[in-house]
Amino acid sequence: MTSDIVVIGAGLAGTRLAVRARQLGADVTVLGEEPHAPYNRVLLAEVLAGRYGPEVIALPGTPVRRGIRAVRVDRTARTVHCADGGAIGYGTLVLATGSNPVLPPLLGPDAGELPDGVRPFRTMDDCLALAAAVRPGARAVVIGGGLLGVSAARALAERGAEVLLAQQGERLMERQLDAAAGALVRAHLEELGVEVHTECRVRRLRGPRGTTAELADGHVLDADLVVLACGVRPRTGLARSAGLLVRDGIVVDDELRTSDPDIRAIGDCAEHAGRVYGLAGPALEQADVLARSLTSPGPRYPGTRALTRLTLPGPLAAAHDAPPRQSRTGTVAGSRPLDLAVFGQPDPLPGDDVVQLADATRRAYRKVVVREDRLVGGVLIGDLAAVGALARTWESDEPLPSATPLLHLLTADGGF
Structure with missing residues (x-):
């Protein structure tokens, strides 16, 4: 059996790529090691809490060959060998192997x-x-x-x-x-x-x-x-055994190519520009860029600049499918929900301007960091009314209006 695009890994990155590439007319086969239907890993805590059943967090529209573990990549023959003895040929191979718990x-x-x-x-x-x-x-x-x-x-x-x-x-x-x-x-x-x-x-x-x-x-x-719950590390064993360049993750260029131009890598296993993101937002962004690149040459991956949402489980979890840059928004659920958002670099460097507002009674806290004339990061807890405007400002990476007092960044409309 041969497929134009073979994806190893049925997590958020692999399944997103398959959906996008199929929409653009590509022939895609996804190999998933787990026996379960693909699911949104971010929402596992909702299943553990008993709030959702496993079927609720399943990812729709993602046909996957389940329970298939890839054990070897033959780059010369362009073939993936599986633990069940099967093999599948590829035109382009995409490694979306994710990460392992530490x-x-x-x-x-x-x-x-x-x-x-x-x-x-x-x-x-x-x-x-x-x-x-x-x-x-x-x-x-x-x-x-x-x-x-x-x-x-x-x-x-x-x-x-x-x-x-x-x-x-x-x-x-x-x-x-x-x-x-x-x-x-x-x-x-x-x-x-x-x-x-x-x-x-x-x-x-x-x-x-x-x-x-x-x-x-x-x-x-x-x-x-x-x-x-001691963290995760990129899952790179398959890439190493195939002779691909691996540092912390599988090294990829701006077109998400590994050291073999017929093999790409996305998501938690990929290292781009010296960085392994380990966040769902960049993984989704990489999947979208690669789907367009494989079906119509041109798109390149510049690194994560758009808004990313990584959700602490709760009612805002559905927002996780938004496009990325390195930000987290979500809800820690419980008897009193606690909404929070984090974006960019919330820890200031010497010379940065920092604006903070805190309300202990309402458990509300807002902080933004401004470097020269640009918003570079922030934290909001308890009241996310300003997060949309702040995210757009940070996403655009444009200079802040000189006439806008920095304190206004923390108003409900983000100062605009």
């Missing part, structure tokens, strides 16, 4: 597979296994206070679990939020009953199910369930 060596050097009580939080199978294991009153330890860890902790708390979140860094979601914004997210989790420990390193997991956590300070936590 599994820290907490179980000792001789540990094999994870024990029953320890799960990552990355796939639908992980989500369903956690949902089956959790029950009201169960004790759960979540290791990692980034986006995945915060989402998992919130979801488990909503299922009635007693949750402790251990974050090695100084604050929650360090990559996305500044200190003040991180403190608001922490307060929200604590309101849901989550016990949050920052600057807290788990040194070891032990016990027959791996659910006894030893902390670096000597404390020992006995739990029923441990969730590993």
Whole structure:
């Protein structure tokens, strides 16, 4: 069997590419390793929380050959070999292999597979296994206070679990939020009953199910369930074994070509201009650019400049299909929803202008960073009325009007 375009990976990037390329008349075959229909990984926490069923987060209109694992790429014969013994020829191969969860060596050097009580939080199978294991009153330890860890902790708390979140860094979601914004997210989790420990390193997991956590300070936590949310790394093994250039990710140029011009890469596995984005927005943007490039030569990928939305699970999740630049908007759901948006570079450099407004009573917080005469980043929590205007201003990368006081950037219309 041969297909004009073969895509390895049925995540957001791979399925988006297939949909767009088919709309433009291309013959596309998508190989998906998971047995499930393609789904929006961003919304897995909604399934874990019991708010959505797996079918709700399925991606529509994406025919995929499910349960097919690609094991080798023969570049000379332009053929993908699969674990089931099958093979498929390609005109252009697209690697959309995504990323793997980081599994820290907490179980000792001789540990094999994870024990029953320890799960990552990355796939639908992980989500369903956690949902089956959790029950009201169960004790759960979540290791990692980034986006995945915060989402998992919130979801488990909503299922009635007693949750402790251990974050090695100084604050929650360090990559996305500044200190003040991180403190608001922490307060929200604590309101849901989550016990949050920052600057807290788990040194070891032990016990027959791996659910006894030893902390670096000597404390020992006995739990029923441990969730590993320690980040992800690009999945590059297939590319390496095929002899493609790989650094942190699979290296691609402005046309998303790898070191083999017949093989492209997009999404979490791709490294463009020295950067692996690891965000859904850039992955969707890359898929759209590549679909146009493969069907009508010309489009190039300039890097992520448009607005990206990465959603902490909640009612705003549907907005995740918007076009990208490096921004996050969403809702941390619970008894009191907490809306937040992050875009650009919210941590200022020396010489930057910073404008902040805070309302502790309403748990509202807004901050924007201006460098010379351009808006370069910001954080909004609790009230997103200005986010549309701010996003457009940041997206355009145009000078701010000289007559506009910077404080007006934080008004409901973004100062315009």
